[in-house]
Amino acid sequence: MRKNAKKVGEKMILLVIDIQKGITDERLYAFGSFMENVQKIIETARKNDIEIIYFQHDDGPGTGFSIGDTDFEIAKQVEPKKGEKVFVKDINSCFGNKEFTGYLDSINEKELMIVGLQTNYCIDATIRTAFDRGYHVIIPEGTNSTFDNDYMNAETTYKYYNEMMWPERYAQCVTMDEALKRLNESKTKKPFWEEEYLDLEKSTFGEPSKEVVDIARLLKKGAKILDVGCGDGRHALYFAGLGFQVDAFDISPNAISKIDYLKKKHNLNVNTYVCDVFGFEFKCKYDLVIMHGVLQFVERDKQPEMINLLKKHTEKNGYHIVALFTDAEPIPEDLKDVMVGVFKEGEIKDYYSDWNIKMFESKKFSDEHENGVKHCHAMNKIIAMK
Numbered sequence: 001m002r003k004n005a006k007k008v009g010e011k012m013i014l015l016v017i018d019i020q021k022g023i024t025d026e027r028l029y030a031f032g033s034f035m036e037n038v039q040k041i042i043e044t045a046r047k048n049d050i051e052i053i054y055f056q057h058d059d060g061p062g063t064g065f066s067i068g069d070t071d072f073e074i075a076k077q078v079e080p081k082k083g084e085k086v087f088v089k090d091i092n093s094c095f096g097n098k099e100f101t102g103y104l105d106s107i108n109e110k111e112l113m114i115v116g117l118q119t120n121y122c123i124d125a126t127i128r129t130a131f132d133r134g135y136h137v138i139i140p141e142g143t144n145s146t147f148d149n150d151y152m153n154a155e156t157t158y159k160y161y162n163e164m165m166w167p168e169r170y171a172q173c174v175t176m177d178e179a180l181k182r183l184n185e186s187k188t189k190k191p192f193w194e195e196e197y198l199d200l201e202k203s204t205f206g207e208p209s210k211e212v213v214d215i216a217r218l219l220k221k222g223a224k225i226l227d228v229g230c231g232d233g234r235h236a237l238y239f240a241g242l243g244f245q246v247d248a249f250d251i252s253p254n255a256i257s258k259i260d261y262l263k264k265k266h267n268l269n270v271n272t273y274v275c276d277v278f279g280f281e282f283k284c285k286y287d288l289v290i291m292h293g294v295l296q297f298v299e300r301d302k303q304p305e306m307i308n309l310l311k312k313h314t315e316k317n318g319y320h321i322v323a324l325f326t327d328a329e330p331i332p333e334d335l336k337d338v339m340v341g342v343f344k345e346g347e348i349k350d351y352y353s354d355w356n357i358k359m360f361e362s363k364k365f366s367d368e369h370e371n372g373v374k375h376c377h378a379m380n381k382i383i384a385m386k
Contacts, residue, residue, distance in 0.1 A: 017116030022071025029154035083253035092125035106276035115143035137171035140179030197254035223287035229294030233259035328378030352384035
C-alpha cells in the first residue's frame with residue numbers, strides 16, 4: 001500500500017472537525033485530555049498564524065443536530081475566532097464540501113493536521129479521502145476521540161485507528177510534543193496587506209486605478225460588475241458609489257470584513273463573499289469584470305480555467321480590466337511564497353485574442369507601503385471587450 005505522502009510545503013492547515021455541543025461530553029474516550037490537547041493545538045496554531053478551518057456536521061432538519069439546533073453549535077471550549085473559516089458537511093468526509101475542496105485547490109497546500117470527532121466516523125473518512133487526494137496528514141496523539149459502540153469500547157476504537165489503521169498507511173500519527181514542534185516550525189508569514197487590511201479607514205492600495213475610473217463612463221446605468229480578488233474594495237466601493245450593481249470576493253476574511261465595515265459606514269450596496277473564483281457561485285453575467293493585481297497569485301495551470309470561466313460569465317460587449325505582474329522584474333523576496341503565477345511579458349494578450357483589445361500597457365514602477373515594504377514591479381494592463 002502507498003505510504004502517506006511526505007510533506008510538500010513549509011506550511012500546513014489545521015482542520016478542527018465536528019467538535020460540536022451535542023457530542024462533546026464525558027461519553028468520549030479520555031474526554032478531559034482530549035479537550036486539553038485540542039485546545040493546545042489550536043492555541044499554538046493561532047500563535048504561529050497557521051490557518052484553522054472548522055467543520056460542523058449536519059444530520060438534517062428535525063434530527064436535533066442541524067443548523068439552528070444547540071447541539072449543532074461548535075463547543076465553546078474550541079469555538080472559532082472571527083475570520084476563521086467554518087464549513088458545514090452532511091457526509092462523513094470533509095471533502096464532500098465542494099467549497100472547501102475548491103479553497104484547498106486554490107491555495108495549493110498539501111499538508112493537513114487533523115483533530116476532532118469522531119475517530120471512527122468523520123475523522124477516519126476525512127483522513128482516507130485526504131490521503132487519496134495526495135495530502136500529507138498529521139494526527140496528533142490524543143486529539144481525536146469517540147464513544148463506545150456495539151463492537152468495541154471507545155478506548156479500543158481509538159487505539160485501533162490511531163495505533164494500527166492510520167500510521168504508515170493514511171497518516172503520520174505523532175506525539176503531542178512533535179505536533180506542537182511542527183506547528184511552531186510552520187509559522188506562516190502573511191503577506192504585508194493582511195496587516196494593512198486591519199486599518200479600516202485607509203485604503204491599502206490607494207485610489208481606484210485610472211483605467212477603472214475611465215471605463216465607468218462607458219457602462220450603462222445599473223451595470224453589473226464583478227471585482228475578482230477585490231482586496232479591501234478600492235474598486236468595488238468606487239463602483240458602488242456610482243450606483244452600479246457590484247459583487248466582490250476575496251480569499252482574505254480581513255479584506256471582506258473591511259469592505260463590509262466601509263459599505264455600512266457609507267451606505268453602499270456591495271455583495272461580498274470570502275472565496276476564490278472556483279468557489280464563487282455565478283448567478284448572472286457581468287458587464288465588467290475586474291482582475292486587478294490578482295492573476296500572479298494563481299498557479300499557472302489554473303490561470304486558463306480561471307480566465308475562461310470569467311469570460312464565459314461576461315455579457316456580450318462587456319469588458320475585462322486586468323492588471324498583473326510580469327517576469328520583466330524579479331519577484332520581491334517577501335512575496336515569493338504567494339506570487340506563484342507571474343506572467344511572461346505580453347502573455348495576457350494571448351488570452352484575449354478572440355476579444356477586442358481596447359488598451360494594452362506595459363510599465364515598471366516602484367512602491368512603498370505603510371509598513372516600510374518596498375517593491376519594484378513590472379506590470380501589464382489590458383482592457384478587452386467581448
